[in-house]
Amino acid sequence: MNMENKTIILKSRPTGEPTVDNFEFVNEPKPVAGKGEILLKTLYVSVDPYLRGRMSEAKSYIEPFKLGEPVVSGIVAEVLESHNDDFQVGDCVSGMLAWKEFQTSDGKGLHKVDGNAAPLSTYLGILGMTGLTAYLGLTKIGKPKEGETLVVSGAAGAVGTVVGQVGKIMGCQVVGIAGTDEKVEMLKTKFGYDEAINYKTTVNMQEAIAEACPDGVDIYFDNVGGEISDAVIANINRHARIPLCGSISVYNSTEMPVGPRLQVPLLRNSVLMQGFIVFDFAEHYPEALMQLATWLGEGKLTYEETVVEGFDKIPEAFLSLFSGKNKGKMLVKV
Known part of the structure; x- marks a missing residue:
């Protein structure tokens, strides 16, 4: 099995503003989907200010990232292989996934997204x-x-x-x-x-x-x-x-x-x-997404994206949020 799957882990907890030294790139074997699983290829990664809170051990509404384990955020990915009846090869999905080029999933917590209805990046932004x-x-x-x-x-x-x-x-x-x-x-x-x-x-x-x-x-x-x-x-x-x-x-x-x-x-x-x-408002997601999609389709809403290209640029894109370099949604296109 080839060692060709880049992963970004949290190496250390930052004191003050995070730096690239808080992250580490590691190579892992490219995974293989097992029974009931799908193999995913990361397409877009969302970097958000709230991730800073998960890098510390302070009590919060969500558990902190663990040292030595991959950082997790919103991701849009493509299904490369499927042993799950709910997903087909070529489907695109969004969900909370690890900062990995490739990963497997049982499909729980993932939602299919349609790149023909709206650009895939919007499912991490205005439609996410x-x-x-x-x-x-x-x-x-x-x-x-x-x-x-x-x-x-x-x-x-x-x-x-x-x-x-x-x-x-x-x-x-x-x-x-x-x-x-x-x-x-x-x-x-x-x-x-x-x-x-x-x-x-x-x-x-x-x-x-x-x-x-x-x-x-x-x-x-x-x-x-x-x-x-x-x-x-x-x-x-x-x-x-x-x-x-x-x-x-x-x-x-x-x-x-x-x-x-x-x-x-x-x-x-x-x-x-x-x-x-x-x-807090999870029960209202369907109606909210329907309204946002309607307004977007009617031209009543627009959006701005700052897109950085390259998996290796994910930490830098995240850090740039704290100096205000982004206009609109900050994303990494892998």
């Missing part, structure tokens, strides 16, 4: 967990109403680009926060944001948000936490809703930073702030 996170977080917690003001941090990222578009479809005034002038322009021209703010060149974020949101903030979709969120919450309206999706600004902190105490503005304004993960 990214789209579900944006749609369900906004609709189930944000509960947008026509005429309200929605602010989105990390707006040029995978989730943020979808949140803003869904907010516009639902009649909101939408303001995005991003880290470059290019991303600010993209939010307004491609994704329909009414206003966008470059936080890296803005001296006073609280004043900038007040100017962009003269009627205050009714919904804040929080992807970043930190000082940006402090500035948004300083402009929050009574009975506002805050879906708390991520906190990338502190993922690599070695100590938890201290900022403004949020209890007073939240209490004073009767604000709902609710952290969530997309699995």
